[in-house]
Amino acid sequence: MNDKIWLSSPHMGENELKNVQEAFATNWIAPLGPHVNAFEEGLSQYLGEGVQVAALSAGTAALHLALVILGVQAGDEVICQSMTFSASANPIVYQGATPVFVDSEEQTWNISPKLLEAAIKDRIEKGKKPKAIIIVHLYGMPAQMDQLMEIANRYEIPVVEDAAEALGSSYRGQRLGTFGAISILSFNGNKIITTSGGGALVSKNEEWVKKARFLATQARDAAPHYQHSQIGYNYRMSNICAGIGCGQLDVLEARVAKRRSNYDFYKNELSDYTNMRFMEEPGSDYYSNRWLSTLLVEEDGGFSREDIRLGLEKDNIESRPLWKPMHLQPVFEGAPFYGDGTSERLFQKGLCLPSGSNLSDGDLNRVVRQIHQLLQTVEK
Numbered sequence: 001m002n003d004k005i006w007l008s009s010p011h012m013g014e015n016e017l018k019n020v021q022e023a024f025a026t027n028w029i030a031p032l033g034p035h036v037n038a039f040e041e042g043l044s045q046y047l048g049e050g051v052q053v054a055a056l057s058a059g060t061a062a063l064h065l066a067l068v069i070l071g072v073q074a075g076d077e078v079i080c081q082s083m084t085f086s087a088s089a090n091p092i093v094y095q096g097a098t099p100v101f102v103d104s105e106e107q108t109w110n111i112s113p114k115l116l117e118a119a120i121k122d123r124i125e126k127g128k129k130p131k132a133i134i135i136v137h138l139y140g141m142p143a144q145m146d147q148l149m150e151i152a153n154r155y156e157i158p159v160v161e162d163a164a165e166a167l168g169s170s171y172r173g174q175r176l177g178t179f180g181a182i183s184i185l186s187f188n189g190n191k192i193i194t195t196s197g198g199g200a201l202v203s204k205n206e207e208w209v210k211k212a213r214f215l216a217t218q219a220r221d222a223a224p225h226y227q228h229s230q231i232g233y234n235y236r237m238s239n240i241c242a243g244i245g246c247g248q249l250d251v252l253e254a255r256v257a258k259r260r261s262n263y264d265f266y267k268n269e270l271s272d273y274t275n276m277r278f279m280e281e282p283g284s285d286y287y288s289n290r291w292l293s294t295l296l297v298e299e300d301g302g303f304s305r306e307d308i309r310l311g312l313e314k315d316n317i318e319s320r321p322l323w324k325p326m327h328l329q330p331v332f333e334g335a336p337f338y339g340d341g342t343s344e345r346l347f348q349k350g351l352c353l354p355s356g357s358n359l360s361d362g363d364l365n366r367v368v369r370q371i372h373q374l375l376q377t378v379e380k
């Protein structure tokens, strides 16, 4: 059996282990310490736009705290892009609120401005103005931020920007992760850079970032004893993980460049199959980190997305269908949904190819060779 080729696996640089050893040498083995501060500072420098950063234990924790800080409570409604990873929506339910799912549009696969506005209008008509809008940049592709922010601002609803997959991407030259009233990042093992597990809450509002750090360390009031006047969480990032994060920040630009070159490679090598459509940047306003290389497979070519996925699996190569929309998930059955079938279609036809920044030329060639072999038998 050939070695496994993963969809997206961790890729360490030169400094991560050194930073971890430094944490051991100085005994900063805790959810605070110099690496945590340096990681926050490094991220805020990288993102620009005057944002501040709170390093947390996960992107999911960051989303949860974002909703807490925005005052989302039991009985409230929060709009969420339907096509995403479940972590975008779960924290809505942690707060006892109801997710209202909105479909994607074809160009970016992210939340449709048209359907977003229709959903807001209808929820207000039904008596409840949504408390927040969760916008996701799937696979690193920027959502249509100009239109989306205009709508959110017009209805005065704060945006939570889920940039978990989009560190290193930008829209009109502005880095993703700086658009939301609150934005979040993830450093899970499969993301473009990783701290093994981790996340961050990002905002221009310094009070909110301070509040996030406060809530993430059990909401301890200023007192010599342990005093609490609010419910807190244990959501802070460990200094060990932050040391890994600092090392990963040093190589972030290189990781983006490699992921983008993976995408270009696949697109060139597979350009003969007219029923395969690679996910394109809609124009020069959109710069994707190409976290995952994605494509749609139209069935009129005589083969399907599943034919390719299963064929790759036979050669020990991991690929995956696109995110299954939340409005189709059993756990969110009955949640309100505003859609036109777009995300369902994308889910039926879409595939993510192995996309790690640590893939060798040999690995990439093996993926392409396997696809060619598979499809030799069917008409191009």
Ligand SMILES: *Cc1c(COP(=O)(O)O)cnc(C)c1O
Binding pocket: 057, 058, 059, 060, 061, 084, 085, 087, 088, 136, 162, 164, 165, 185, 186, 187, 188, 197, 198, 199
């Ligand atoms: C990975 C991911 C998250 C969750 O981040 P964790 O760090 O794994 O908790 C949230 N939203 C999206 C879109 C993601 O891909």
